[in-house]
Amino acid sequence: MPQDLPTTSSSAASVGSCPDTCEEAAAQVQDEVNRIKRIEDPIARNVAITDAYERLARDMPQNDWVRLASYVSVQGGCAMKEVTSGMAQVGRVFGINPGQNLEALKDANTTIFESIYPANRFVANCGLEKLKECMAEGAIEVPGEIETALEEMERGELRQAADRIARYEQVRVVQPVYDRHAEAFRDMARGEAIMPGDQTSIPVAKTCTRDDLVRLGDRDIANPFDRVDYYGDLIERMYEIEGIAR
Numbered sequence: 001m002p003q004d005l006p007t008t009s010s011s012a013a014s015v016g017s018c019p020d021t022c023e024e025a026a027a028q029v030q031d032e033v034n035r036i037k038r039i040e041d042p043i044a045r046n047v048a049i050t051d052a053y054e055r056l057a058r059d060m061p062q063n064d065w066v067r068l069a070s071y072v073s074v075q076g077g078c079a080m081k082e083v084t085s086g087m088a089q090v091g092r093v094f095g096i097n098p099g100q101n102l103e104a105l106k107d108a109n110t111t112i113f114e115s116i117y118p119a120n121r122f123v124a125n126c127g128l129e130k131l132k133e134c135m136a137e138g139a140i141e142v143p144g145e146i147e148t149a150l151e152e153m154e155r156g157e158l159r160q161a162a163d164r165i166a167r168y169e170q171v172r173v174v175q176p177v178y179d180r181h182a183e184a185f186r187d188m189a190r191g192e193a194i195m196p197g198d199q200t201s202i203p204v205a206k207t208c209t210r211d212d213l214v215r216l217g218d219r220d221i222a223n224p225f226d227r228v229d230y231y232g233d234l235i236e237r238m239y240e241i242e243g244i245a246r
Contacts, residue, residue, distance in 0.1 A: 018126035022134035025126050029118045029140075037114065042106035043084075046077040049113045056117070059124040062153060064162035064246070065169075066120060068231075068238050069112075071204045076109050078208035082199075083188065101188050104181035108174060115173045116165060119146050128154050143168065159246040162235060170227040178222060185222060204237040 019025045036052065039045040050073040057067045083101040119142040122131050128150055134140050135147070142150075145168040152161035178185055192199035200221060201213040214237050219226035239246055 018130060022130075022137045022139035025122065025130065025134060026140040028125065029122050032121070033114055033118055037110060042102055042109070043077060043080050045106065046073065046080060046109050049109060050074055050077060052113070052117060052121075056121055056124055060120060062156075062158050063120060064158050064235060064238075064244075065116075065149075065165040067242075068162070068204070068235050071206055071238060072202070072234065073109070074206050074208075075202040076105060080105050080109075081208065083191075097184070097187060100181075100184045101191075104177070104184035104188070107181060108177045111177050112169055112173055115143075116146065116169060119143075119150065123150055143172075145172070159235075163232070166231045166235075167228050170231065171224045174227065175224045178224075189221070202234075204234055204241055 019028055032052070036045060036048045039048055050070065053066055053070040053073050057063065057070045060066060080102055083098045083105065119131065119140070122134075122140060126134075131140070131142065131150070132147075135142055145164055149161040149164040149168075152158075152164065189200070197210065198213055198215070201216045203209055203212050204214060205212070214230075214233050216230055219230055221227060221230075238244075
């Protein structure tokens with residue numbers, strides 16, 4: 001697969017225009033997040049989130065976490081389509097609730113986006129120095145792990161920064177979603193086990209495909225640390241596909 005995103009610009013340098021005040025700069029980012037969150041249909045919302053990741057990956061090409069997110073979010077949308085089609089048919093037979101499953105996937109998709117995207121988009125718009133200034137003013141709140149990761153990106157510690165965001169994502173952001181929707185995620189696992197083939201592993205791809213899966217193996221997808229470990233395999237596959245050496 002050809003490389004389609006640049007890799008050379010600074011992850012801390014701003015691209016495009018940045019409002020003069022911290023209040024306006026923070027509102028610029030939050031307005032985009034709110035616009036996407038207002039999309040009612042989960043699959044249409046996923047498309048908007050994926051597009052936002054894709055644009056951010058182009059604006060902030062050394063952010064390896066968002067580069068991978070632009071692939072993984074596509075696969076999240078594929079999973080949403082599956083629970084409303086193929087798995088829905090299985091669900092009717094085995095008592096699995098596709099509507100409940102779709103709601104769980106939407107919650108995960110949106111929660112990751114609103115938790116991690118804003119600070120990264122702010123830096124793409126305005127730069128890391130401006131982010132720190134606006135944090136000091138109280139105009140924007142950024143989790144400590146995300147701030148540290150952005151500092152690592154500025155120093156060129158790109159894989160370390162991506163790994164840090166991934167740990168924060170899976171342990172601090174995604175796990176509460178799993179806990180909120182424990183029954184739905186158990187149902188999805190049961191449905192995937194019933195269907196032929198490996199339905200849990202995903203590819204690093206920007207289309208819905210079951211080719212070239214990155215195998216989950218014996219990891220437990222409900223375990224946040226197993227998910228972090230799996231993320232490591234996914235990002236290595238992305239580096240291979242995109243021809244990136246880290």
